Amino acid sequence: MFSQRLSEAAAAVEAHLALVMEGYGTLPVVEAMRYGARGGKRLRAFLVLESARLHSVEAARAIWPAAAIEAMHAYSLVHDDLPCMDDDDLRRGLPTVHIAWDEATAVLAGDALQALAFELAAHPGCGPPEVRAELALSLARAAGAGGMVRGQALDMAAETAVEPLTLAGITELQAGKTGALFEWSACAGARLAGADIAPLSAYAQGLGLAFQIADDILDVEGDAAKTGKAVGKDAAAGKATFVSLLGLDAARRRARDLVESACAALDPYGKRAESLREAARFVIAREH
Template sequence: MASPDPGGNGAHPALARWRARVDAALESALDGLEGTEPRLLSAMRHAVLLGGKRMRPLLTYATGVACGAAEDALDAPAAAVELMHAYSLVHDDLPAMDDDALRRGQPTVHVAYGEATAILAGDALQSLAFATLATAPAADAARVAMLAELATAGGAAGMCGGQALDLAATGAAIPLPALERLHAMKTGALLRAAVRLGAIAAGADAGARRALDTFAGALGLAFQVRDDLLDIEGDSATLGKTAGKDVAQDKATFPALIGADASRARLRELAAAMAQALQAVPGDTSVLAALARLAIERDR
């Protein structure tokens, strides 16, 4: 089943509004860099503004609003988590990492601007993520907590550590628990941070945060299982990135380890886990449920 883009036809009506908000916040953050070396700034804009699902910032808005936050309190954390995601994609696509030439239907940053500029653009986007989050209209303790969440998600215990595990697992046979741990760090950490940023901004209580963590953990794994299936079932034009790359590079993936049918069964299990977790979250969680469906049903 083909799924809509967040905010597209058939999606929850709030998503289009939130996507417009985060896009405006991202544009503003980049506009604030006036005076930056032109090629570097162009590369940063290329990485951030040429599309994307905006899944992570939408999760921040959906979580925050469900827990009682105002939308304007969520703009900075939503933009920050997307800037961190954009940085990770720029570096993941480099020849020393996944060596990909296509992202969001466009040449990757290192293809369009060269490797040196791509490295600098990724570094600058990560810095901009923290600078943006530091302006969030929140109490000092909440702002520090959000900064800590984003830093942890991007570091050795999160995306960087997961990428290191992914590199080590390439061409190797690893057990299912190791594969799930790899992706809980590489993919899941930033998705979990997106949810946590919304919860912190809203001042959610400990019970709601535990349930949201359970939801986010299942979502991160489901997102990756679906990604792995799309790599073998999708086409480059639809995906906006190179199809079949994981197989060609002998990457550790769920279909390679347990097969496509078992991967689809795992998606169904994760969908049930997400639905159950949301039952323990006070407030209207319908948008979080819609994003969970999107993660599982998307075609890119």
């Protein structure tokens, strides 16, 4: 059920992003936006659509925040890959935006993708004004200096710090860097319905951290052909990761525990949340 719904979510969000970007014309920056926003697993969009389904929100409304979070995620990847940041030439097996175009185009395309994320989150398609206002406000908090950017900044600070990161430090870093957008995605369905976000928030926190631990494991064990990016980068850079701090076995165990508690947080929804539980199990079993 999960894998089918994940591909349905991917197809739906792909089509919606293409539609909303249709009016922007054919400037290189716009082509770079489309390129930067293509592909990926669309796990965040899936979380939006599934949490909306849990609350019986129509898919035609949920697709707006689903596309919003994928635009936001895409912007963060385009900027992350820049030479002054992670300096990556390859993303999902293809040249990164600043390689396919140039740095200036990558900066601007990322900037425009972030603006697009807010356009979609505040769009009348999401529903009544209080829903749009809350989606936009919470998205801004998840993306900004108290959320995703904070995680990035902690990551940068760690690179030049004398002391390596502790487990608490790397957990805080990841709560911002990847956790904040995951949490927004999972809570979006409750926000669309005006319902309590607490169970989905708890679920997403476990899921996000498990996702990151799995990423660290893939960096050690992964197959570059499957992940579509260079592996072994973190170890080569001497970066503290969940694997370097815990060891492989304990990292795997920790990820499994987090998935278990994420699933348990969905108890109030009963069997209806099964696809979200499958998603949590998927993030630690994936090969890319």
